[in-house]
Every structure is written in structure tokens, then in C-alpha cells.
């Protein structure tokens with residue numbers, strides 16, 4: 519009886535904590551948000567650092583929303599190929615214009631990540647302008663999630679799991695199993711932050727740039743699978759469902775040799791660009807002075823509940 523309960527609890531825990539296809543691993547989201555807080559200069563940076571723990575803890579809330587809100591998933595990816603031929607610079611930056619051209623129903627299937635990043639950045643600007651500081655913390659954390667997703671190349675392509683090119687399983691091999699295995703090699707990003715002159719143009723260009731990494735990763739994956747047994751290949755193809763301890767280490771090693779730097783570069787870009795977006799929102803809001811206190815009375819008009827990390831107690835932060 520007790521064993522049955524333990525097994526049931528384990529299954530439930532796995533169901534609650536497992537990250538589905540729409541994200542980097544939790545540790546990566548936490549790193550990106552935390553490092554971006556450290557990189558943000560000036561009064562906004564000081565404010566974000568007061569709330570660093572919460573901005574890190576909320577870095578994966580957007581994925582949890584997918585579990586009960588079917589309209590949330592398209593916010594985590596874009597399948598650029600459906601929006602026109604490469605290099606996709608003809609996609610309208612305005613969501614209304616895009617809907618008129620492609621149809622909202624199609625966009626809900628093809629993903630709307632860049633428009634969503636745009637919306638969240640503008641919502642952050644508005645919250646800053648209105649002095650809604652509690653909301654600022656939540657939106658800053660959320661923005662970090664979406665920006666990081668946009669820097670996972672397989673979140674920008676219709677071939678999102680290599681399923682169209684004989685590379686099925688690569689999505690999770692790259693973003694989860696390889697990255698986690700070598701996360702110790704990753705270095706904290708350094709300034710400068712990129713300047714943002716035209717927000718939508720920058721956003722779309724960033725994501726298209728990540729799309730252009732896809733071919734290289736697929737070629738590396740094909741190479742890394744060469745010479746493996748059929749059984750080993752079948753395990754890799756399971757992708758998300760693969761058990762970590764049976765994924766051939768030789769495959770992950772070879773994949774890392776050719777794509778490790780790509781992964782770290784994508785994470786670094788996500789981090790400095792996120793800090794730049796926060797700063798953009800603050801400047802566009804008229805550089806408001808943030809409260810330098812974590813106490814509830816510093817946050818009029820919002821119920822300030824200081825929530826600690828609710829997901830992984832062990833911080834991978836470094």
C-alpha cells in the first residue's frame with residue numbers, strides 16, 4: 519500500500535515537474551533570468567536585484583500556464599517557414615496585419631512567439647509607466663522565459679524536432695540532455711547590452727538569426743548518430759521520453775563538440791537581449807524611479823505576496 523502511494527506520488531511529481539517540448543530546461547530559464555538581472559544597469563537594475571530570487575523562481579511560469587490554457591502554447595514558438603520563404607523578413611511586425619495576411623487560426627498553429635515578446639515588452643513598459651511594480655516583477659520574469667525560448671533554434675522552425683529531416687528527437691537532445699550534461703562549461707554573459715533602436719525589427723531579426731542555426735545543428739546531429747546501433751538511434755528518437763541514463767554518451771559528446779558553442783551563444787544572446795529589453799521598457803516608460811524596498815507598502819495598488827522559489831530548491835546559478 520505504502521509502495522503504491524510512493525509510486526503514485528512519483529508519477530504525479532513527474533507529471534507536474536516534467537518540462538514539455540515548449541521550452542529549454544528549467545535550469546536554463548533560471549540562469550538566463552538571473553544573469554540578465556545581474557547585467558541590468560542603473561536604478562532599474564537595482565530594483566530587479568531586490569527581486570532577483572522571484573524573477574528566477576517565476577522564469578518557467580509561462581510553461582506551467584500551457585498545462586491549463588491551450589491558447590498559451592503558440593506563445594512559445596514560431597514556425598517561420600509557414601510565414602513565407604527565407605529569410606522571413608517580409609513577415610509583418612504588426613500582429614493585426616499578420617492576422618489579416620495569414621489568418622489568426624493559422625497563426626495559432628504556426629506559433630506567435632515574436633509578436634508575444636513584443637506584447638509582453640509593451641505590457642512591461644506600461645506597468646513601469648503606471649508604477650505597478652509588482653506587475654513589473656512578474657512581467658520581467660515572463661519576458662525572460664519567452665526571450666529564452668526564442669533563442670532555442672528549434673522553437674523557430676517547422677522542423678522543430680528534426681522530424682522532417684530524419685533527426686527526430688534532436689529538440690530535447692539539444693536543449694535538455696546535451697545542455698544539462700555540460701552546463702558547467704557555460705560562462706556568465708558580460709556586457710555590453712545590445713542597443714535597441716527599432717524594437718520589432720530587432721526582435722524579428724534575433725529570432726531569424728536563431729532559425730539560421732537549425733541547419734548546422736541538424737548536420738551535427740546526423741554526424742553524431744553515425745555508427746550507432748539501431749537500438750541507440752531508437753532511444754535518441756524518443757526525444758523527450760528518452761531515459762537520460764540510456765542515451766549513448768558518445769552521441770551527446772559528439773553533438774556537444776559541434777553544437778555546444780551554439781547552445782552557449784544562444785543562451786548568452788538571450789541574456790543580454792533580455793536585459794536590453796527590460797531597459798528599453800524602462801526608458802520608454804520615462805525612466806520611473808523604482809521603490810527600493812521589498813515591503814508591501816512600496817507597492818500601492820497591488821497585493822504584494824513575496825513568493826519564494828516553488829520549483830527547484832537547488833539553485834543552478836553560477
Ligand SMILES: [Zn+2]
Pocket residue numbers: 540541542580581594663667
Ligand atoms: Zn516555453
Ligand SMILES: [Zn+2]
Pocket residue numbers: 538539540541542670673689693
Ligand atoms: Zn523546447
